[in-house]
Amino acid sequence: MLQGKRILLIIGGGIAAYKSLELIRLIRRDGGAVTPVLTKSAEQFVTPLSASALAGDKVFTHLFDLTDEAEMGHIELSRSADLVVVAPATADLMAKMAGGHANDLASTLLLATDTPVLVAPSMNVRMWLHPANQRNVSMLAQDGIRRVGPDEGDMACGEFGPGRMAEPTAILAAIQAMISDGPLSGRHVLVTSGPTHEPIDPVRYLANRSSGQQGNAIASALAALGARVTFITGPASAAAPLGVDVVPVQTAVEMLEAVKAAMPADAAVFAAAVADWRVTDAASGKIKKAAGSPPPSLSLAENPDILATVAQMETGRPRLVVGFAAETDDVIENATQKRTRKGCDWIVANDVSPETGIMGGQENAVTVIDETGAESWPRTSKEDVARKLAERIAAALG
Numbered sequence: 001m002l003q004g005k006r007i008l009l010i011i012g013g014g015i016a017a018y019k020s021l022e023l024i025r026l027i028r029r030d031g032g033a034v035t036p037v038l039t040k041s042a043e044q045f046v047t048p049l050s051a052s053a054l055a056g057d058k059v060f061t062h063l064f065d066l067t068d069e070a071e072m073g074h075i076e077l078s079r080s081a082d083l084v085v086v087a088p089a090t091a092d093l094m095a096k097m098a099g100g101h102a103n104d105l106a107s108t109l110l111l112a113t114d115t116p117v118l119v120a121p122s123m124n125v126r127m128w129l130h131p132a133n134q135r136n137v138s139m140l141a142q143d144g145i146r147r148v149g150p151d152e153g154d155m156a157c158g159e160f161g162p163g164r165m166a167e168p169t170a171i172l173a174a175i176q177a178m179i180s181d182g183p184l185s186g187r188h189v190l191v192t193s194g195p196t197h198e199p200i201d202p203v204r205y206l207a208n209r210s211s212g213q214q215g216n217a218i219a220s221a222l223a224a225l226g227a228r229v230t231f232i233t234g235p236a237s238a239a240a241p242l243g244v245d246v247v248p249v250q251t252a253v254e255m256l257e258a259v260k261a262a263m264p265a266d267a268a269v270f271a272a273a274v275a276d277w278r279v280t281d282a283a284s285g286k287i288k289k290a291a292g293s294p295p296p297s298l299s300l301a302e303n304p305d306i307l308a309t310v311a312q313m314e315t316g317r318p319r320l321v322v323g324f325a326a327e328t329d330d331v332i333e334n335a336t337q338k339r340t341r342k343g344c345d346w347i348v349a350n351d352v353s354p355e356t357g358i359m360g361g362q363e364n365a366v367t368v369i370d371e372t373g374a375e376s377w378p379r380t381s382k383e384d385v386a387r388k389l390a391e392r393i394a395a396a397l398g
């Protein structure tokens, strides 16, 4: 997928630097070329020789070892790549980026570049959560810098939490999504997925059986065609796909807010099984059983219809809005009416009667309804349905 692409890989000084050597190997195996740049502190963790051997290319370390400056100055070095990747992106490197510093080769390259930049942060959990670092993270996002990770987990320093660098396979997927050529490159597609959880009290909630598998497969298939995908997901059992920007939410109201915040988009696919109702007065403490008293009664309010809200936007509506219809009876008739009622362009209808085994299962049989009529696809894996749908979306966006 990365054939003919060159990545300038800036390796920061963190314990995760060893994973960046594996990243070099993965990029090259995928057809890409890597020019490594090591910061001074990165050299404490990995040697320029190992980075150079794996990259099969010269490694740059100091601003003034650019006698190379004559043949390849820092401006040229920063611009000749298709993508600049910073992995591990330490708190210090990100602070320099956010502040526009240029006092070593890595920060100078990052300030001089006009190429897209992807950062893979890596640091101690307290450092990650520190307001100063969070300020830098949001400033970098505002500057259009993309981010993969950090992951949550055990850290080399013995603590637990967010801060661990994303795995090399996840960084590779993010790189592919950013620069591989595909019919959807340069397009932004929004995908909702999974169930929503509507709290009754702090320990109980209303939910449904959606596993999120179909939404995952659609997000992956869109990213594989080169789209930038914002994946807004309720608490699904399936782990979110690689190479997409994941926005986790719990409730329908949160999902709507996240969808609005992710706009504008060229297309939006609403695969989430959003709970139709929420509990009006969710209790702030756990509801207790009182001896002899009747079970509590729940009062419900209707949730906002996210698909209809976006499909009927007067300004900023995505060019293509795709909804799903989960039906158990008169599937095509109900789904056709749903398309008109919600105002979306296509409805992907599926029969979720328990005997089909579709909800929570591996396969799907869908009918795509657009303004010209209904097109039924044979029952197949959710991945195949997703690939076909992604190709249809690419064709529609042109």
Ligand code: CTP
Pocket (backbone or CB within 6 Å): 192, 252, 270, 271, 272, 273, 274, 275, 276, 303, 304, 305, 306, 307, 308, 322, 323, 324, 325, 326, 327
């Ligand atoms: N949907 C949504 N917000 C909601 C409810 C549904 O965005 N509050 C979206 C779903 O993601 C899906 C489509 O609307 O793309 C249809 O969902 P479905 O559950 O089939 O339809 P409902 O509108 O809930 O209608 P009903 O339950 O009466 O069939």
